[in-house]
Amino acid sequence: MELLEQFVLGDLDAFETLFHQFQHEVYGWILRIVRDPAATEDLTVETFWRIYRSHGRFDPAHSFGAWARRIATNAALDHLRRVRTLRAEVALPTDFSQGTPPNPALQRETREQVLQCFRQLPAKLQAVATLALIEEQSYDEIAAALGISPGAVKLRVFRAVRQLRKSLTRAGVQA
Numbered sequence: 001m002e003l004l005e006q007f008v009l010g011d012l013d014a015f016e017t018l019f020h021q022f023q024h025e026v027y028g029w030i031l032r033i034v035r036d037p038a039a040t041e042d043l044t045v046e047t048f049w050r051i052y053r054s055h056g057r058f059d060p061a062h063s064f065g066a067w068a069r070r071i072a073t074n075a076a077l078d079h080l081r082r083v084r085t086l087r088a089e090v091a092l093p094t095d096f097s098q099g100t101p102p103n104p105a106l107q108r109e110t111r112e113q114v115l116q117c118f119r120q121l122p123a124k125l126q127a128v129a130t131l132a133l134i135e136e137q138s139y140d141e142i143a144a145a146l147g148i149s150p151g152a153v154k155l156r157v158f159r160a161v162r163q164l165r166k167s168l169t170r171a172g173v174q175a
Helices: 003-008 012-034 037-053 064-086 104-119 123-134 139-146 150-171
Strands: none
Touching: 003 012, 012 037, 012 064, 012 123, 037 064, 064 123, 064 139, 104 123, 104 150, 123 139, 123 150, 139 150
């Protein structure tokens, strides 16, 4: 019997084999989304727990890697939503100089403001923007992982950039 078929039937050895084959890929995928190694470790474990619990719903005729990435993406999005709701709102200064930052401290402040504005994006937009703009993943790969069309990925990237520009403008950072 094939490994994936054994997994669907609940074979623990088959699951363990798949875990060893895909754990690094899943970890790397989640890290691209959440950008936090400690959280990524926990989310990787959570992803494989979700995979194990839903073993009966997997179709062995399809790609296990793509299925695992989709579950990992959902776990990462859930994490980003939790972090966003737990994060205290911090007021951003509105009198930030529009010129070139004159010193490294001001440059660091600008980077922190950009990061804060990025983290204020809704989880779905933040994940797509991270994968498309920072990690430079193809729209097709992102679409497959999220279970949406490449057109929907493009739309989410567009919306993320638009919202990010508005937030940066309100923060006094030239976008």
